[in-house]
Structures are given as structure tokens and as C-alpha cells.
Amino acid sequence: MSGEAGSAAGRAGTTAISAEEHLAWILERIGSLAERELPLSEASGLVLARDAAALCDLPLWANSAMDGYALRAGDVRGADASRPVPLRVVGEVAAGSAENPAIGAGEAVRIMTGAPLPSDADAVIPVERTRGDADGDPWARAEVVVLAEIAAGANVRRRGEDTRAGDVLARAGETLSAARAAALAAAGVSRVAIRPRPRMAVLVTGSELRGPGEPLQRGQIPESNSTLIAGLLRENGVSADVLPVSRDDAAALHVQLGELSETYDVIVTTGGVGPGRHDIVRIAVADEPDVRAVRVAVRPGQPQCTGRLRGGAWIFALPGNPVSAAVSFELFVRPALRQLQGCREVERLRLPAVAAEGWRGAAGRLQVLPVRVVRGAAGLECRPAVDPRGVSHAVGSHGSSDGYALVGADRGDVAAGDIVDVVLVAS
Numbered sequence: 563m564s565g566e567a568g569s570a571a572g573r574a575g576t577t578a579i580s581a582e583e584h585l586a587w588i589l590e591r592i593g594s595l596a597e598r599e600l601p602l603s604e605a606s607g608l609v610l611a612r613d614a615a616a617l618c619d620l621p622l623w624a625n626s627a628m629d630g631y632a633l634r635a636g637d638v639r640g641a642d643a644s645r646p647v648p649l650r651v652v653g654e655v656a657a658g659s660a661e662n663p664a665i666g667a668g669e670a671v672r673i674m675t676g677a678p679l680p681s682d683a684d685a686v687i688p689v690e691r692t693r694g695d696a697d698g699d700p701w702a703r704a705e706v707v708v709l710a711e712i713a714a715g716a717n718v719r720r721r722g723e724d725t726r727a728g729d730v731l732a733r734a735g736e737t738l739s740a741a742r743a744a745a746l747a748a749a750g751v752s753r754v755a756i757r758p759r760p761r762m763a764v765l766v767t768g769s770e771l772r773g774p775g776e777p778l779q780r781g782q783i784p785e786s787n788s789t790l791i792a793g794l795l796r797e798n799g800v801s802a803d804v805l806p807v808s809r810d811d812a813a814a815l816h817v818q819l820g821e822l823s824e825t826y827d828v829i830v831t832t833g834g835v836g837p838g839r840h841d842i843v844r845i846a847v848a849d850e851p852d853v854r855a856v857r858v859a860v861r862p863g864q865p866q867c868t869g870r871l872r873g874g875a876w877i878f879a880l881p882g883n884p885v886s887a888a889v890s891f892e893l894f895v896r897p898a899l900r901q902l903q904g905c906r907e908v909e910r911l912r913l914p915a916v917a918a919e920g921w922r923g924a925a926g927r928l929q930v931l932p933v934r935v936v937r938g939a940a941g942l943e944c945r946p947a948v949d950p951r952g953v954s955h956a957v958g959s960h961g962s963s964d965g966y967a968l969v970g971a972d973r974g975d976v977a978a979g980d981i982v983d984v985v986l987v988a989s
Contacts, residue, residue: 577857579857584856584868585893587868589897592876592898594901595904597612598611602743602746602752602753605743606740607738608738608756608759609738610735610737610756610757611755611757611904613730613732614731614754615749616726618727618750619727620724620748621723623678624720625677625679625718626674626679627717627718628717629673629674630687630688630690630692631671631706632665633712634665635684635712637668637669637670638710642711643710646708648707649668649669649708650669650670651670651672651704652671658677663680665683670706672702685717686718692708693706694706725745731746734904734906735904759800760903761825761826762795762827762829763802763825764788764792764795764829765831766785766787766831767882768807771807772785773807787833787884787887794891794896795899798899802830803826808831812842815843816846819846824874828875828876829878831843834882835855837865844867847871847877852869853867853869853870853877854867855879859927860927860928860929861930862883863893866890885957888960889966892987912968913983913986915981916942916943917976917977917978918938918978920977922951924969930968932963933945933965933967934947964988965988967983967984968984
């Protein structure tokens with residue numbers, strides 16, 4: 563790997579490679595973070611490193627699905643409003659009770675939802691299908707009148723009908739959602755093996771950048787990429803340390819990256835990755851044997867610089883134009899972070915959408931166009947959120963997009979009514 567990556571480190575001016583090839587190169591090398599075991603209560607939102615199985619049956623015992631009366635179905639066969647059947651009430655079982663009252667012929671027990679079903683009962687009649695005492699209380703004290711027949715097994719949750727002990731409830735590579743965590747907790751699981759979130763640093767470069775509220779002189783612009791990248795990371799469940807803007811000093815940046823590599827798992831930078839004399843990130847990592855600078859056949863986001871630094875951290879050096887940085891994050895950084903966390907699926911689901919209007923394509927390159935997506939009469943519809951002729955710098959209009967249309971390198975222009983693939987990144 564070192565020879566291939568090293569020879570590529572200064573090769574940003576050679577023939578462009580496909581986005582698929584670049585992502586494959588990353589995913590083949592980045593691996594996954596070491597697994598850890600955590601209490602279930604601390605693991606929500608993390609990715610499971612191993613399958614998690616139920617430790618007990620669900621339900622743990624046969625229990626009532628209704629508030630009503632536990633009885634023997636044969637005792638009320640043929641019952642209806644004109645031929646009600648009286649039963650003697652011999653007890654009550656509430657949720658959480660350990661009581662198991664005996665039920666003989668012609669007898670019933672008051673029972674509440676979730677309460678264990680007495681061993682002698684085989685059905686539960688809802689209280690609404692009975693008549694209680696004459697004082698208007700729907701619950702009978704001594705004798706309940708049953709107004710309908712009921713089949714054996716009705717309104718009873720059988721032990722293990724949902725899950726059996728040993729059933730896998732959450733699989734390796736899946737995110738521990740609230741629903742999965744609740745299922746595991748109900749099945750007696752208290753600890754799970756997960757892969758941690760990566761330790762992240764965000765570093766934007768450019769002597770022209772100024773922070774919020776700082777006065778701007780000619781040639782200077784407000785810095786927004788740290789807000790963009792840190793926000794994208796948060797949207798994907800990862801927090802990051804945002805570092806001060808790096809000025810255009812390649813030697814100082816080289817030293818800084820070496821230091822950061824000993825603390826973080828991943829460093830994301832923006833700016834300074836092109837072939838120019840002042841593209842400091844490309845220059846700063848030029849002697850890193852496992853980092854490569856390439857041109858990717860994608861619009862926007864052609865220059866990319868990616869790989870593992872000597873100190874161990876991965877660096878994703880993205881273009882400085884905001885939309886180029888956002889597209890690069892979506893295509894390359896997000897899948898890599900998901901693989902680091904052991905996710906089974908690393909790329910988003912692509913959905914078909916109808917182009918509500920046509921636009922110029924980018925023949926020979928994958929076009930990733932920010933779009934607004936709406937639900938139309940025939941399904942999803944999309945239209946450009948930015949001017950397709952100038953995407954990379956359009957940070958203002960990019961903010962109104964819901965996702966990206968992905969137009970293959972062999973396709974070219976898109977006409978109104980064409981079907982295109984979209985990925986949704988905002989709801």
C-alpha cells in the first residue's frame with residue numbers, strides 16, 4: 563500500500579479516477595475501530611460490533627392482553643346478551659403480581675393488562691363484554707355476568723410468542739436504535755459490544771478566511787466550512803473538535819498534522835488540495851507514504867487528498883469551496899466514518915426521482931447536484947437548488963437543498979421528466 567499511495571501523493575494532475583474507485587480505495591484500507599463493551603444504557607446510537615441475543619423469552623410468562631376476567635373458555639360456551647353466564651369471582655391478579663389463584667368450574671378472576679395468567683385459565687374476557695355489580699361498578703366483586711362466549715387463547719399473550727431466549731434481536735453492523743435497545747432490555751440484556759464513534763478534528767485552511775464578526779478587507783471572506791463540516795458530522799452522530807483556522811504555512815501544517823494524528827482517529831480539512839503553489843495541505847502531506855492526492859471524475863469536488871498519516875489518523879483533505887466540501891463529505895467521508903464504526907451499510911439508499919426541470923450535465927464526470935425534493939403525484943420530484951453552471955461555491959443556495967441528484971459520468975444532460983437517482987440528506 564505504501565508504494566501505491568506514496569507514488570500517488572503528488573499525482574493530482576494525472577488522469578481522473580472514478581468516484582467509485584476512490585471510495586473503494588478508502589474502504590479497503592480504513593478498517594474499523596476496536597470494539598468495546600458498554601452498559602446497554604450507554605450504547606444507544608452506537609453501532610453493534612457483535613450480534614445481541616435475547617436472554618429470556620418475551621413474554622416471560624403467559625399474561626393478559628386486556629383488562630377483564632381470566633376464565634376457562636368452556637365455561638362460557640354459547641354465552642351472549644340473551645343467555646348470559648354468571649361466574650363466581652374468586653380473586654384478582656394485577657400487573658406485577660406473583661399470585662396464581664386456582665380457578666374451578668364456574669369461576670373467574672379479575673385480571674389487569676400485563677398480569678400473569680392464572681395456570682387454570684385459558685382465556686381472558688374483556689371487562690366491556692361483562693356486567694358487574696348492580697351499583698354501576700363495571701367490576702364485579704362476587705359474581706360477574708359474561709355476555710359473550712370466547713375462544714380458548716383469546717386475549718392471552720403466550721410465553722415466548724414474541725421472542726425466544728437465544729433469538730438475535732440486533733445484529734452486528736446495525737445502529738442501536740431506541741427500539742432495538744428497548745427490545746434488548748426487555749429480553750434481559752444489560753451489556754452490548756459496540757464500536758465507538760471516531761475521535762474527530764476539523765481544520766479549515768486559508769489565510770483569506772475570517773471568523774464571525776471580524777472585519778473584512780479586500781480578498782477576505784467569512785469562514786463557513788468549519789460550521790458546515792462539524793454540522794454534517796453532528797447530523798451523522800459524530801462530534802468533532804473544531805480547530806483554529808490554519809494559515810497558509812505548509813511547514814507549520816505538516817507539524818500540526820503530525821501532532822493531531824496522535825490524538826484523533828480522523829482529521830477533516832478543507833482547502834489547499836489542488837495543484838497550486840499555495841495549496842498547503844497537499845504540500846504538507848506530500849511525503850506521507852499512505853496518503854494520496856488524486857483527481858476524481860466528479861463535479862463538484864474533483865481534487866481529493868486522502869489516506870492514513872504516519873501517526874495513525876486518517877486525513878480527508880477536501881476542497882475549500884463549500885459545496886465541493888459538502889459533496890466530498892457525502893461521497894467519501896461519511897461512508898468511511900460508517901465503516902470505521904462497523905456499519906453494515908455505508909452508503910445511503912438511492913431513490914428514483916423525476917427531474918421537474920432539465921439541466922446541463924457534466925459528461926465524463928459524476929455530477930452531484932444539490933436539489934430540492936418534493937413528493938409529486940407520481941412519486942419524488944427534484945429540481946436544482948443551485949445553478950448547475952456554478953455549483954462548487956454556491957453556499958447560499960446550497961442551504962435550501964434536501965439532497966443530491968447523482969447523474970452518471972456517461973449520461974450528460976438531464977431533460978425534464980427524466981428519472982435520476984437522488985440521496986436525501988435532510989428531512
